[in-house]
Amino acid sequence: MFHFANNVLRRIVNVPFALFDRTAFDAPMTKVLNDGEEKHRAILKTILFFLPWQLILATVAPDVFVLMTAVSFLALMLGSAWYVISFQNVDEAQLNAGVATFITKKMFRAFMLSCDTLLVAALLFIFRTMLPEMMELVPAIRELPIIFRIIVVIFNVAWLLLVGVDIYYASVAYDAVDSMLADAMPTLIKGAKASDKYLRVLELLEQLCAFLQKKEGNS
Numbered sequence: 001m002f003h004f005a006n007n008v009l010r011r012i013v014n015v016p017f018a019l020f021d022r023t024a025f026d027a028p029m030t031k032v033l034n035d036g037e038e039k040h041r042a043i044l045k046t047i048l049f050f051l052p053w054q055l056i057l058a059t060v061a062p063d064v065f066v067l068m069t070a071v072s073f074l075a076l077m078l079g080s081a082w083y084v085i086s087f088q089n090v091d092e093a094q095l096n097a098g099v100a101t102f103i104t105k106k107m108f109r110a111f112m113l114s115c116d117t118l119l120v121a122a123l124l125f126i127f128r129t130m131l132p133e134m135m136e137l138v139p140a141i142r143e144l145p146i147i148f149r150i151i152v153v154i155f156n157v158a159w160l161l162l163v164g165v166d167i168y169y170a171s172v173a174y175d176a177v178d179s180m181l182a183d184a185m186p187t188l189i190k191g192a193k194a195s196d197k198y199l200r201v202l203e204l205l206e207q208l209c210a211f212l213q214k215k216e217g218n219s
Helices: 002-017 027-060 064-084 092-096 099-130 146-179 185-218
Strands: none
Touching: 002 027, 027 064, 027 099, 027 146, 064 099, 099 146
């Protein structure tokens, strides 16, 4: 059963990664893709572990809109940070040490844990609005056994604390990376030199094209 579930997760995660032509990559780039797949499989496992407890909370919550408001703020903040983060000026040695993977894993996990709760709450809001008869079958919170309610509380507090820890560690690690950009000055200088070199080549090509056009016009 575990092997089957792992294969299903592998296929789900492999959908976007299958778009890449691995034959065009060298060994380091192939390793980056493989590490990315492993990272997102681990994140998906975490999401699926907490998803049932998030669903139960959203189902029995008297006002699901409060839950939507809370997680929508987290999803918006983390999503904005996730899509703008960049490591282009970070030294290659630090990237190879796993700094980028550490930061992006924690950021993306926190983002998805917030986002999937938002989606669950939104779906429950639709059902409650359009099919109130179905929601009448859901027992009131006080009708549920206290032990069950405590378990639901524990798991939902756990994923919220995990989000908080992920945000903290990702922020601290990124702040450390940002403070090390002075050490990445050689990388920036190398990029500037490469850009200057390409500009000079471009100027030579433009001069050559102009010369050839002039020559053809004279002939």
